[in-house]
Amino acid sequence: MKLSTLVTASVLALAAAPVVAADKTINIAGFGASSGVVGIFGQNSGAAMAAAVEKINAEGGVTLADGSKAMLATEFYDDRCNAEEGISVLRRIASTDALVAVGPTCSNVAEPLFGILQAKVDDAGDTGLQFPVFTDVAIKGGLAGISEWVFRNTPSEATMYDNLFAWIRETHPDAKTIYGGVEEDFAHSRFTWYSVMKTAAEAHGFEVVGEAQWLLNDTNFSNQARGMRRAEPDVVAISAHPFTTCGMLREMDRQRIEPKVLVGLTSSSSLETLTGCANEAEGIIIPTSFAPVNDEAKAAAAAVEAKGGQLDLHSASAWENIMILKDVIEAAGIEGTAESLEEDRRKIRDGLATLTEAPGLLGANKRMPDGEAVKPYVFVNAESGNWEVLHNPGS
């Protein structure tokens, strides 16, 4: 009787062993603006991360260094697009058992946040925070170079707009002039017009005949549109987020400004633009690193929608980041214990640093030595209240 009890207990213990191992959890924290004017970006990222984690867990989780399985878990922290709060949130995340953080949403948070991290790995003289950050949304160019603990999976706007203007030159040979509209007080939109769009347009032979500036909180665009109407440009490029893009497009419609080509900012290739001004945005062309053009992308979009979010070029990066991190966790030999936390974080950083290519929803993303990514992209345009793929440079 005693022997049978012992055998039963042993069998139960053995059977329970994998369950115990699978009880291990690897935490990946998300953070960004999930409230305020740009809150929708953070909400979409949070939903994309949750959907990706659910998919991985449904497939058995991640394999750890000892061969056991662990489930992924994620929690999203709101920084309200505020630099001080973003720093505080990252310090809070670093004080938990999270191995890596995905975020932030806003470039004006990313810049100070990356500044508090150690600039060069293993630099004993630099007391900056040593914690890996894998950015999904903050898209302003060149930010990953601030710290070797930072990696970004944001598309290269320089490449995308360069090819977009080359394509416009080819498909609209009669278009000669361009007029820029820029949301002047937002880091991303300002940088993209002055350092990306304008440069690319000029490089492809477009003459800049004027610029209109406005601010994120502006609601009246009549003066800006009047200047645009006087210049009679062939191409109008609007480097602004959905809220003021819609304001400007409505005013352009009111003043009957009808350029041959209308170009928008990457961040405006989202549902918000279509919800806010589908009619006025009709025909606007935007390069984006996400569109549901294949089965994987369609499935991801459906999974994120089920979590209450929308998959666009930003939240698609959040989804991809989780998938990339799964591969890194498995390749780097993460132990997933409380004792190995610091070591595991370093392994994640080193794992991300050694990647030269990573899987993405539109194809393979190239990982650059400076922590940035070059992602596949398509040109979409607004058509009857939907974003439709207009041209796929990769096809």
Next chain:
Amino acid sequence: MDFYLGLLQIIGVHTLLGLSAYVVLLTGQVSMAQAGFYAIGAYVAAMCTAMFGFHILPAILVAGFLTAAVACVVGFPALRVKGLMLVVATLAFGEMVRLFFFNFTWQVERGGELIGPNGAEGFRAIRFFPENGWEIWHVTGFIWIVVAVVMGALWWIDNTRAGAVLRAVGHDETAAQSIGLNLTAVKVGAMTLGGMIAGMGGGIYAHTVTHIEHLVFGVLLATFAIAYPILGGLGSVFGTLIAVIFIQGFLVEGLRFLGDWRSLLFGALIVLAMNFRPTGLLGERMPRIFKRRTGEKLELKEAE
């Protein structure tokens, strides 16, 4: 632990901002210029360390004195008006400063990189603390030493004739003038002192966040600056500290888990606090424990 030390840094820096408004409020003036002074201090101190290699201490002193000078110059014309007109005038000054930095570009080459204010792009790489081996608790300690010195100085002023003069002007200008007080000198003096504290606070802020840009120093920050002493009460410097802990520690950080509801609750709790404690969390009078000690000192002096 680092998270709590980081939070203490935020509370410390915001306390300096609140104290800068507290001094001006003592004279009965509502100044919305504090965010502008804070911005000047932030940019000046950052330029001193990042562009010219200063140590943090002289950098924030330079920032403090320069901002004090600006506040003094601004104080003369601004304080010719009062009440709502002063609010509008100081708000306009704050916006003017913000837009100045929005357009201000001055970069120098250091270590092969361009460092300095770059207009709307902001001012990156203000990394004195990590680059000089300061651990987070060093930085927190440094900030709280500055806060303690400033609070101590204001506490001392509050218990001298100078404090009585400030409060006299704040309570009744006509009565203060009738006993021979120079109103302009008192108000400009308070504005100058407030500017200096805001400048020092801004200087430290720039180094804790490593990157500053014009957007940070807007109307919202100016509102927070005057909200701290008003919410905390003008009875003593501790009211401002309590209000900063309440707002930054509890409302901003403690309620983060509430997501979207946090912003809503944030406003509601402040309205509620002001309804239950209309004269501020600590009230208009000095807390009894400090009052007793001050009273004892005064009695001793009288006895002598």
